[in-house]
Amino acid sequence: MKKASLVIGMLVALFFISCEGPQGPPGFDGFDGRDGIDGQDGINILGQVIDIEGTFSIGNDYSIFYEFPQTIEVFETDVILVYLLWDVTEDGNGDPVDIWRLLPQTRILDQGLLQYNYDYTFFDVSIFLESDxxxxxxxxxxxxNQVFRIAVLPAEATQSGKLDVTNINSVMGVLGINEKDIQKVKMN
Incomplete structure (x- = not known):
């Protein structure tokens, strides 16, 4: 009995909540406020993508060091991602298509395990080989002649949690960068 009266009470409440009467007359327009003083325009923080090509050798301790130039502003909160050009294939028209892999990448070789890895600060990126x-x-x-793609993502770009960082095309899409916009640097 209690359950039946509870259900009936809920239905009656729902009925009254969903009822509408005729629409009333429109309200008065408000007075225009005073315009504020124009402030400075904000800056549009954009990410950057750079391709670097270098060679690992005993002379550079099997590492490639890239220092960000003055033209690229990197903040401590920015995220740096590094991709290795893993392979090149062709599309249906016979045009080349780059295959990029997010570092770190581990390869199993006859000699043992080889890992391409990196670390960074907001001043530079160091890409290095590790092995057993x-x-x-x-x-x-x-x-x-290994080619790496370095993506500098502003912290705001990574906060949604919906960005697929393993996909360089997704990252470049969020940053609004095309292939032709990428700066290419050959390291000595």
């Missing part, structure tokens, strides 16, 4: 074997035994295909 002597790196001097690596073939040139694993060390010479």
């Amino acid at each position: 074997f002597d790196l001097s035994t690596l073939p040139p295909a694993d060390t010479d």
Whole structure:
């Protein structure tokens, strides 16, 4: 009995809540307020994407060091992502398509495990090789003329949690950057 009266009471309440009467007359327009003083325009913080090409050797301790130039402003809260050009394939028209992989990347070789890794500050990025074997035994295909794509993402771009950082095209889309906009740097 209690349940039946509770259900009936809820239905009656729902009925009264959902009822509407005729629409009333429109209200008065408000008075225009005073215009405020124009402030300074804000800055539009955009991310950057840079391609660097370098060679790992015993001379550079199997690391490639890239210092951000003055033209690229990186804040402590920004996120730096580094991608390795893993391979190049072709699309249906025979045009080349780059295959990028987010670092760190581990390869299983005959000699053991090889990892391409990186660390960064808001001044620079260091990309380096780590292994459980002597790196001097690596073939040139694993060390010479390696291409990396460095993406500088403002903290705001990463806060939504919906950005797929493993997909360089997704990252570039969020930053509004096209292939032609990417600065290319060849390291010595």
